[in-house]
Amino acid sequence: MVHFDSELPERKAFSLHGCPVDVKAARPGSSSSRKxxxxxxxxxSATSRIxxxxxxxFFHREDECYLRFLIPPGSRVLDIxxxxxxxxxxxxxxxxxxIDFSSAQIDIARQRHPDLAFVEGDAEGPTTFSAIEGPFDFILVLDTIGSLDDCQSFIEHLHPLCTRETRIVFGYFSHLWYPVLKLAEALGMRMPHPDQNVLSPDDLRNLVSxxxxxxxxxxxxxxxxxxxxGIGRFVNRFISVLPGIRALSLRHYLxxxxxxxxxxDIKxxxxxxxxxxxxxxxxxxxRRIAGFCPDIEIIFIEGHSKDGTFEEMQRVKQAFVGQDIKTMKQPGKGKADAVFTAFDAARGDVLMxxxxxxxxxxxxxxxxxDALCSGKGEFVNGSRLVYPMDEGAMRFLNLVANKIFSYLFSWLLNQRYTDTLCGTKVLRRSDYQRLKAGKAYFxxxxxxxxxxxxxxxSKLNLKSIDLPIRYAARNYGETQISRFSHGWMLLKMVVFAFFKIKAV
Incomplete structure (x- = not known):
C-alpha cells in the first residue's frame, strides 16, 4: 500500500505533449508481507533487469510485436x-x-526514457491512481496481475481512468508453462521471480467480469x-496461432x-x-422503419440503377415530408463506395x-x-444463420459456405461471428471515424x-455481437449475389485476415 504524504517534498510537475502529470513522490506504506x-x-534485481x-x-520482441498490433502508436498509454x-x-x-512499486526500477526507467512519465507507487494503493491524469486509450497490465494481493479490487480501481473507448490489455504467462518457467529459473536461463499468482484464462476472465x-x-x-x-519467428507467427495448438502457447492476452x-449519450x-x-x-x-429513436435520418444512396430507383427515391422524399430523408448518387461503383459515401454525409450519432x-x-x-445503446455491443452485426429462413431466401451452397466461413472468421478475429455477409451492421459514427482514420492498415x-x-x-478492439434476424425472401427484384464469386471473395478474405490480423 502507498500513500502520498503532504510532508514529502513535491516533485516538479511536468507536461508531456501538453498533458500534465502529477508525480508526487509515493512511498510504500503498510502492505502485506508478500508484497x-x-x-x-x-x-x-533492478540493476540486472537490463x-x-x-x-x-527475442521473447520481448515477440511480445511487443503483438502489443503494437493491439496498441497503435500515438495512443495515450498507462503501463501498470x-x-x-x-x-x-x-x-x-x-x-x-x-507505474511501479520499485523505486530502483522507476529511477532506471526515468534515466532510460526521459520523454515518458514514471510514478513510484503500489498499484493496489488507495491513492496511487489519483496522482495520474487520465483518461487513457489503453491501460497495459503486463504480468503485474501475478503480483497482486487482490486482483478484483485492483481491476475495479481502473474504472476512473477509462472512457468508453479505453481498453485494458492484460498480458500474462500461461499457467501450463509455469513448471517450465521455474525450471528455466533454476537453470539460470530466466530471471528469478518470487512465487506469483498463476491464473488460467478462465480465472482472469472471471475476475475481469x-x-x-x-x-x-x-x-x-x-x-x-x-x-x-529464425525458426522461432516463423513458428510464433504462423503455427502458434492455429486452432488447438494455440492453447499450448506461452503468452496469453486479454x-x-x-x-x-x-x-x-446517443441522440x-x-x-x-x-x-x-x-x-x-x-x-x-x-414505411417499415419504426420510430425507435426520436431523431432518425434516412439516406438513400443509389448505385447506377436501370429501373428508375433514383427517381423513386426522390418521389418518396417528397411524399414523406415529415421525415428527414436524403437522396444521393454514389460517385463510384460497388456497395462499399455507396455505404462509405453515405456514412461520410451522415449526421447521426449511430450509423446503420x-x-x-x-x-x-x-x-x-x-x-x-437497443443493443448499442445498452452497451452490450459496440459493433452490432446482423446474423441470418441462427433462425430458420423463408423458403428461397438463401441458396443451399451459400448457406453451407456462410456456415463454414463463420467458424473461420470467429477464430481469426477472436470474437464470435455467425454471419459476415449480412448487410445490416451498426456502429457509432465516432467509431466509424476512427475506423476510417486507420483504414490505411488494411x-x-x-x-x-x-x-x-x-x-x-476488430483492429479497434470494439466489442462485436451478433444479433439474429429472420432472413426473409425478396418481394421485389432479383438477388445480386453470385454464389461462386462471393465464395471466392470469402476465401480471399480469410487469407487476407490471417496475414493482417492473426499472423502479425
Whole structure:
C-alpha cells in the first residue's frame, strides 16, 4: 500500500505533449508481507533487469510485436507494473505513464526514457491512481496481475481512468508453462521471480467480469521463446496461432472494456440504404422503419440503377415530408463506395446499414439500436444463420459456405461471428471515424464494405455481437449475389485476415 504524504517534498510537475502529470513522490506504506517480499526483490534485481532483458531479447520482441498490433502508436498509454519502462517506450505513446512499486526500477526507467512519465507507487494503493491524469486509450497490465494481493479490487480501481473507448490489455504467462518457467529459473536461463499468482484464462476472465469489465477478445501466442536461427519467428507467427495448438502457447492476452463507461449519450440515428435496381422497395423501406429513436435520418444512396430507383427515391422524399430523408448518387461503383459515401454525409450519432432488398426486416432495426445503446455491443452485426429462413431466401451452397466461413472468421478475429455477409451492421459514427482514420492498415481490399467494417472493428478492439434476424425472401427484384464469386471473395478474405490480423 502507498500513500502520498503532504510532508514529502513535491516533485516538479511536468507536461508531456501538453498533458500534465502529477508525480508526487509515493512511498510504500503498510502492505502485506508478500508484497514487501516482491518489492524488495524488484529493488534488488533492478540493476540486472537490463541484462536479463537483453538475454531474452527475442521473447520481448515477440511480445511487443503483438502489443503494437493491439496498441497503435500515438495512443495515450498507462503501463501498470512498468519495470524499467522499455515496453512502454516500444509502444511509442503520445502520452505515456508508467507505474511501479520499485523505486530502483522507476529511477532506471526515468534515466532510460526521459520523454515518458514514471510514478513510484503500489498499484493496489488507495491513492496511487489519483496522482495520474487520465483518461487513457489503453491501460497495459503486463504480468503485474501475478503480483497482486487482490486482483478484483485492483481491476475495479481502473474504472476512473477509462472512457468508453479505453481498453485494458492484460498480458500474462500461461499457467501450463509455469513448471517450465521455474525450471528455466533454476537453470539460470530466466530471471528469478518470487512465487506469483498463476491464473488460467478462465480465472482472469472471471475476475475481469466480477470487476465490472467486459472481456472483448483474447489471444494466445509464442510457442518458442527463443529465435533458434529464425525458426522461432516463423513458428510464433504462423503455427502458434492455429486452432488447438494455440492453447499450448506461452503468452496469453486479454482485452477488456469498462462496463461502467459503456454508455454514452446517443441522440440520433442515420439509416443508410444503398440501392441498385430496387425501385419497388424504396417506399416500403420508409414505411417499415419504426420510430425507435426520436431523431432518425434516412439516406438513400443509389448505385447506377436501370429501373428508375433514383427517381423513386426522390418521389418518396417528397411524399414523406415529415421525415428527414436524403437522396444521393454514389460517385463510384460497388456497395462499399455507396455505404462509405453515405456514412461520410451522415449526421447521426449511430450509423446503420439496411440493404434495400429488405430481406432483413426494417422492423428489426430497433433491436440493433437497443443493443448499442445498452452497451452490450459496440459493433452490432446482423446474423441470418441462427433462425430458420423463408423458403428461397438463401441458396443451399451459400448457406453451407456462410456456415463454414463463420467458424473461420470467429477464430481469426477472436470474437464470435455467425454471419459476415449480412448487410445490416451498426456502429457509432465516432467509431466509424476512427475506423476510417486507420483504414490505411488494411488498404482498399473489399468491394462490399462488410469486411472493411468487420476487420476495422476488430483492429479497434470494439466489442462485436451478433444479433439474429429472420432472413426473409425478396418481394421485389432479383438477388445480386453470385454464389461462386462471393465464395471466392470469402476465401480471399480469410487469407487476407490471417496475414493482417492473426499472423502479425
Amino acid at each position: 514487501d517480499l516482491l518489492r524488495d526483490h524488484a529493488d534488488r 541484462r536479463w532483458r537483453e538475454k531474452a531479447a 507494473g512498468c519495470g524499467i519502462g522499455d515496453t512502454l517506450a516500444a509502444l511509442a505513446p503520445s502520452y505515456g505513464v508508467g 466480477l470487476a465490472d469489465f467486459d472481456p472483448v477478445k483474447s489471444e494466445q501466442r509464442v510457442l518458442l521463446p527463443a529465435s533458434l536461427f 482485452v477488456a472494456r469498462s462496463m461502467r463507461c459503456a454508455h454514452d 440520433s440515428v442515420t439509416v443508410v440504404i444503398p440501392a441498385r435496381n430496387e425501385r419497388g422497395n424504396i417506399e416500403p423501406a420508409v 446499414i439496411l440493404d434495400a432488398d429488405l430481406t432483413m426486416p426494417p422492423e428489426q432495426l430497433c433491436k440493433f439500436y 488498404g482498399d481490399f473489399d468491394p462490399f464494405g462488410d469486411f472493411d467494417l468487420i476487420f476495422g472493428a
